[in-house]
Amino acid sequence: MLKVNRHAMPEQPAAIRRRNFEEVALGYDEATAIEEAKRCLNCPKPRCVGGCPVNIYIPKFIHAVSEGDFASAIKIIKEKSSLPAVCGRVCPQEKQCESRCVLGIKGEPVAIGRLERFVADYAREHGLDKVDPSEVAPKNGKKIAIVGSGPSGLACAGVLAQKGYDVTIFEVLHAAGGVLMYGIPQFRLPKEIVQHEIEGLKQMGVHIQTNAIIGRTFTIDELMKEEGFDAVYIATGAGLPHFMHIPGEQFNGVYAANEFLTRVNLMKAYTFPRAATPVFIGKKVAVVGGGNVAMDAARTAMRLGAEHVYIVYRRGEDELPARKEEVGHAKEEGIEFCLLNNPVRIVGDEQGWVTGIECIRMELGEPDASGRRSPVEIKGSNYILEADEVIMAIGQGPNPLIHQTTPDLEVNRRGNIVADENGATSMPGVYAGGDIVTGAATVISAMGAGKKAAAAIDEYLTK
Amino acid sequence: MAKILDKKLVSPAVYELVIEAPLIARKCKPGQFVIVLSDPESERVPFTIADFDREKGTITMIIQVVGNTSRHICEDYETGDEWDNIVGPLGQPSEMKNFGTVVCVGGGIGVAPVYPIARAYKELGNKVISIIGARNKELVLWEDRMRAVSDELIVCTDDGSYGHKGFVTDPLKTMLEKGVKVDYVIAIGPVIMMRNVARTTEPFNVFTAVSLNTIMVDGTGMCGGCRVLVGGENKFACVDGPEFDAHKVDFANLMERQKMYKNQESVEWGCGGACKCLK
Numbered sequence: 108m109l110k111v112n113r114h115a116m117p118e119q120p121a122a123i124r125r126r127n128f129e130e131v132a133l134g135y136d137e138a139t140a141i142e143e144a145k146r147c148l149n150c151p152k153p154r155c156v157g158g159c160p161v162n163i164y165i166p167k168f169i170h171a172v173s174e175g176d177f178a179s180a181i182k183i184i185k186e187k188s189s190l191p192a193v194c195g196r197v198c199p200q201e202k203q204c205e206s207r208c209v210l211g212i213k214g215e216p217v218a219i220g221r222l223e224r225f226v227a228d229y230a231r232e233h234g235l236d237k238v239d240p241s242e243v244a245p246k247n248g249k250k251i252a253i254v255g256s257g258p259s260g261l262a263c264a265g266v267l268a269q270k271g272y273d274v275t276i277f278e279v280l281h282a283a284g285g286v287l288m289y290g291i292p293q294f295r296l297p298k299e300i301v302q303h304e305i306e307g308l309k310q311m312g313v314h315i316q317t318n319a320i321i322g323r324t325f326t327i328d329e330l331m332k333e334e335g336f337d338a339v340y341i342a343t344g345a346g347l348p349h350f351m352h353i354p355g356e357q358f359n360g361v362y363a364a365n366e367f368l369t370r371v372n373l374m375k376a377y378t379f380p381r382a383a384t385p386v387f388i389g390k391k392v393a394v395v396g397g398g399n400v401a402m403d404a405a406r407t408a409m410r411l412g413a414e415h416v417y418i419v420y421r422r423g424e425d426e427l428p429a430r431k432e433e434v435g436h437a438k439e440e441g442i443e444f445c446l447l448n449n450p451v452r453i454v455g456d457e458q459g460w461v462t463g464i465e466c467i468r469m470e471l472g473e474p475d476a477s478g479r480r481s482p483v484e485i486k487g488s489n490y491i492l493e494a495d496e497v498i499m500a501i502g503q504g505p506n507p508l509i510h511q512t513t514p515d516l517e518v519n520r521r522g523n524i525v526a527d528e529n530g531a532t533s534m535p536g537v538y539a540g541g542d543i544v545t546g547a548a549t550v551i552s553a554m555g556a557g558k559k560a561a562a563a564i565d566e567y568l569t570k
Numbered sequence: 571m572a573k574i575l576d577k578k579l580v581s582p583a584v585y586e587l588v589i590e591a592p593l594i595a596r597k598c599k600p601g602q603f604v605i606v607l608s609d610p611e612s613e614r615v616p617f618t619i620a621d622f623d624r625e626k627g628t629i630t631m632i633i634q635v636v637g638n639t640s641r642h643i644c645e646d647y648e649t650g651d652e653w654d655n656i657v658g659p660l661g662q663p664s665e666m667k668n669f670g671t672v673v674c675v676g677g678g679i680g681v682a683p684v685y686p687i688a689r690a691y692k693e694l695g696n697k698v699i700s701i702i703g704a705r706n707k708e709l710v711l712w713e714d715r716m717r718a719v720s721d722e723l724i725v726c727t728d729d730g731s732y733g734h735k736g737f738v739t740d741p742l743k744t745m746l747e748k749g750v751k752v753d754y755v756i757a758i759g760p761v762i763m764m765r766n767v768a769r770t771t772e773p774f775n776v777f778t779a780v781s782l783n784t785i786m787v788d789g790t791g792m793c794g795g796c797r798v799l800v801g802g803e804n805k806f807a808c809v810d811g812p813e814f815d816a817h818k819v820d821f822a823n824l825m826e827r828q829k830m831y832k833n834q835e836s837v838e839w840g841c842g843g844a845c846k847c848l849k
Contacts, residue, residue, distance in 0.1 A: 279790050281607050281614075281655040289792075318657040320790060324593050348794040350804055356797075357804075357823050359830045363794035369787050374613070383613040383639050384787075385834035459826030506791050508809065 113215035114143045121439035125409050128293045128377055131436060132196070132224075137175070140225040144173035146210065147217045154207035155219060160555030161262070163187040165204055165219055172222055181230035184223060189265030189308060190258060190554065192231060192300045193287060195224025198551045199430050231303055238310040244271035246312075249568055252277060252336040254321045254509070257285025258550045259342035259541030261308060262557030263564075268311040270565055275336075277319040282373065285344055287550070289373040290365070292403050294410065298372070322508035327516065327537060338536045338564045341524060342557060345503040345542035351395070355453025356499070360387055360461035364396070364404045364500035371407050389496025391415045393464050395450055396500035397427040402434060404498045405442045416442050417492065421449040421469050421482045445492065447471070447482060453497055463493045503547050521546070530560030531567075538564055572606070572656035575628060577649050581709045583635040584679055585644045586620075592627030594619075594658045600686040601664030601781065601813055604629065605789040606643060607655040613639040616786045618758070618812070619659065620682035632682035632711065660789045661812045664779070666690055670753035671697040673745070674720070675738050675767055677759025678704055681711040683781060684758045689719040697721050699752075701741055703759070707732035738763060739770045746774045755779070757816065761825050768816035778816040782807045785830060799823050 117133040118124070124131050135143065147169040155165045163184055171180035184191045200206075200220035208216030230236035251267050253260045256278040264274045282288050287301045309315065321327065321343075330336045348363035350356050367386065370376040374384035392408040394401050397420035405416045418437070420427060423446050427434055438444070447469040455461045468488035475481035505522040517525040517533035523544055530538035540556030542548055576588040594604060603618045621630035635641045643653065664687050672691045676684035681702045692698045698719060703726040704710045710725060710732055717723045724741045725733030734741060738759070746752060755778040757767040764780040771778045784796040784807040791809035798805055799820035805811065 279657060280788060281610075281657070289788075318655050319593070320657060320660065323597060323659050346790065346792040347806075347809075348792070350794070350797075352804070357799055357820075357827065359827060366787055366793035366795040369793050374787065375611070379834065382611045383642070385831045387830065387834075459823065459829075506809070508791070 111142065111146055113146070113218050114139050114221075116218070116221055121436075121441075124294065125406075125440035126412070128410055130297055131294050134228055135221055135225045137229070140172055140222060140229075141175055143218050144169045144222060147173065148209060150209055154209065155204040155217075158204040158207040159187075160203065160551045161187045161558055163204075163223070168226065169217065169219070169222055172226060177226055177229045177233070178235045180226045181236050184226060185236065187558075188554070189262055190304045191223050192227035192304055193258070193296060194551055194554070195220050195222075195227050196296050196300075197291060197549075199549060201431065203551070228300075231300070236307060238307055243269055243311050246273060247271040249273065249337045250275070250335055251564060252330045252334070252339045253342060254327075254339065255285055255342040255344055255541075255543075256283035256305070256315060257342060257344050257541065257553065258287060259344070259553035259557035260285070260340065261305065262554035263340045263342065263540070263561045264308055264313045264557075265311070266558055266561035267564065268308065268313045270561075272565075272568075273312070273314075275314040275316060277321050277325075278315060278317045279320045280373065281317050283315045283317060289369040290400065290403070291550075292368065292372055292407050293377075294406070295403065320508070322512040327509060327513040327534075331536060337568055338538065340530070340557070340560050340564065341509060341532075341537065341539040341543060342541045342553070343506055343509060343543045344553075345547040346506040347504045348499065349502045349504060350499055351450060351501060353450060353452050355455055355461070357459075358453055358455035358461040358497075359459050360389065360455075360495055361453060361497045362387075362499065364394070364400045364498050365503065367404055367498050368400070368407065371411070377407075377411060386411065387496060388412055389494065391417075391494045392496040392498065393417045393419050393445075393492055393494040394498045394500055395419045395464075396502070397422065397429060398500065398502070399429045399433055401498075401500035402429045402437045402442075404500050406437055406440055408496065408498065409440055409442060413496075417445050417494070418442055419445045419448050419450060419464065419466060419492065421447065422479060423447055423471055423482075426479045448492075449482065449484065451489065454491060461495060461497050463491045464497060465489055465491050503542075505543050505546075528559070529563035530556060531563060536567065572653045574647055574649055574651050574653070577644075577647075580632070580711065584709070584711065585633050585635070587631050587633060587644070588628050589631060589653075589656065590627060591629050591656055591658075594656065595622045595624050595627045595629050598622050598629065598659035599663035600666070600690045601683070602659035602661050603789070603812060604631070604656055604658030605660060605786070606653055608643040608647065608653040610654065612642060614787055614789065615639050615643070616660070616783065616789055616808075618683035618781065618783070619686065621686055630682075632679050634679045657789070661808060662810070664690070664756065664813055666694060668695045671699065671751055673742060673752050673755045674698060674700045674716075675742065675755065675757035675759070675763075676700070676702045676711075676716070677738055677757075677763040678709065679711060680757075680759030680763070680781075681716060684756065685712055685715055685719070687756055688716065692719045692721075696754075699745070700724070701726065701738045703727065703738035703763070705729065737766065739766045742767065743770050746771065746776065752776050755816075756781075756813075761821060761828065764816060764819075765821035765825075768819065768821070772817050779813045780816040780819060781812045782814060782819070782824065783812065784824070785827065798827075
């Protein structure tokens with residue numbers, strides 16, 4: 108058989124996209140998608156499916172694509188995932204499905220993520236993903252409350268609505284989508300696409316109540332005892348931003364990545380003053396951290412007009428937790444990587460504005476408990492990296508509100524809700540999953556948890 | 571959706587709004603706040619709840635027009651109109667108990683959020699001494715309401731056009747120097763006033779709470795924009811506050827942080843507000 112290489116994804120050129128908020132990746136066209144799909148060997152025992160946290164039947168949908176049957180392809184995906192346009196864009200496929208592809212042993216794996224994205228986009232543009240009411244089970248009269256409308260809550264809602272449950276999602280912000288709306292930037296995940304996928308859930312009968320803060324508007328106990336919900340799924344995510352607790356974090360111009368990204372993504376500060384929410388636009392921006400959020404913040408700062416954007420990370424390139432693709436995109440866009448650099452203090456002027464970060468250079472020592480080589484300070488190597496804006500992207504912890512107002516709900520010492528592998532918590536009928544249980548992770552693992560909890564809730568209410 | 575049931579101008583550039591918000595009215599407690607986002611292109615802005623009626627399902631807010639967004643949500647909406655979004659109650663409620671004698675200090679529109687707190691302290695059996703202040707007579711807010719829930723009410727104006735001439739800290743200081751036994755002070759108003767109240771009570775070792783209205787986006791702990799230094803520690807005004815021990819708050823830093831968007835605010839105001847002229 109003629110060996111065909113993996114098809115590249117067309118992208119906006121880096122020199123142009125680094126200054127706009129349009130989507131970076133442009134997606135396959137039909138012909139390329141079909142050609143890429145034909146690379147799939149359609150293995151009798153596909154390993155890729157086991158690499159997908161929601162177990163999409165990958166070879167089957169790819170086979171449909173190879174035959175140009177996109178309507179069947181979307182149906183096959185939607186059996187398992189309610190957010191394919193999102194997952195096709197933000198899943199770390201290289202660590203999941205694609206890492207298991209047989210073609211990857213000697214060459215490049217099938218571009219499963221790009222094909223998923225193509226199918227979802229094609230379906231949306233051609234109206235193939237409209238919900239077929241005949242495929243939704245008749246209402247069974249049981250009410251489920253889902254707390255949080257991020258990927259985990261949406262995935263859980265999708266499964267339960269399909270099974271005939273009356274699902275209400277409570278969202279504290281004014282728009283549904285959670286991190287998909289406030290966190291991941293427009294250029295990586297257009298908000299219109301997120302809203303389209305949420306629209307699909309609404310068509311299945313899912314109610315979304317925005318501006319509802321669980322723990323205040325209603326407590327978990329009230330949802331169960333007074334509001335008539337038979338079960339609750341808590342999917343509030345990792346909301347509370349961490350700071351380094353180094354001097355100077357109070358200076359103006361220092362942001363948590365959450366705030367910076369929320370202003371730009373959810374509140375559309377990049378259109379200020381058309382949108383009324385402002386964001387500070389730095390000339391030299393230092394982003395502390397090496398994960399996907401750090402890459403998102405750095406690339407956003409560049410798009411807002413920064414002259415220099417630095418990633419300040421205390422370990423080396425191989426240890427960067429961000430997806431390789433995102434690191435590559437960031438480099439192409441001119442983000443400068445200050446690796447093996449650890450901030451020790453933020454410096455500022457007399458008016459309280461940040462002027463730089465004092466960093467100490469690091470070298471890699473022995474592997475630590477996580478298997479990553481731990482960085483060790485090089486004595487006396489301190490220097491000041493000039494910056495008029497600093498963005499802290501070093502992770503988030505759980506929001507304490509639900510735990511504070513739900514005394515029977517067990518949490519661990521970090522404040523994460525304790526739940527078993529199916530999401531069951533210490534309270535009967537109350538399930539939890541996603542980042543609120545695991546700490547900050549990925550969109551797709553949160554979706555996987557949502558689906559598992561949905562199955563567990565269904566079992567709990569039908570036994 | 572949040573319907574404006576009543577809107578009136580109570581003093582120059584200060585509006586009193588009664589909002590239909592049954593879920594918030596049902597649950598809110600003195601000291602808590604809401605966030606309003608009037609339309610998709612506006613800004614999320616926090617406002618402390620000034621009053622509430624659980625039966626009617628309404629909350630009352632006092633909003634001073636200080637920038638584009640406050641102007642937009644007050645002046646571009648009339649009675650009967652709706653804001654798209656209101657969320658709450660947010661933040662920790664005021665600490666509620668019988669302390670003995672409580673002094674409630676309200677400066678400017680800070681009188682409004684002090685009112686439900688003073689009322690609750692009165693209901694709990696405290697002796698409530700209230701001190702309210704404004705720049706001049708015209709700006710004195712809710713004097714009648716405050717009088718009704720206070721054992722004693724002192725009104726101050728900066729220019730002496732009404733009541734005691736001077737700042738709210740003057741009668742407070744006199745009271746403490748005379749040896750009046752004060753068990754608890756709550757002060758809400760401009761940052762500078764709250765700092766001065768803190769300085770006044772500190773030598774007398776009287777516990778003083780202040781309610782901080784910081785820069786905020788989501789109001790639920792997610793963004794970290796509202797962080798304040800309290801006793802050298804990072805605290806989030808939205809979830810740890812808004813009330814903090816005044817003697818531990820770093821007011822200098824708070825005042826600096828309030829200037830974060832000074833330049834952008836002038837851009838907004840320069841365009842004449844949310845006139846949509848940019849479209």
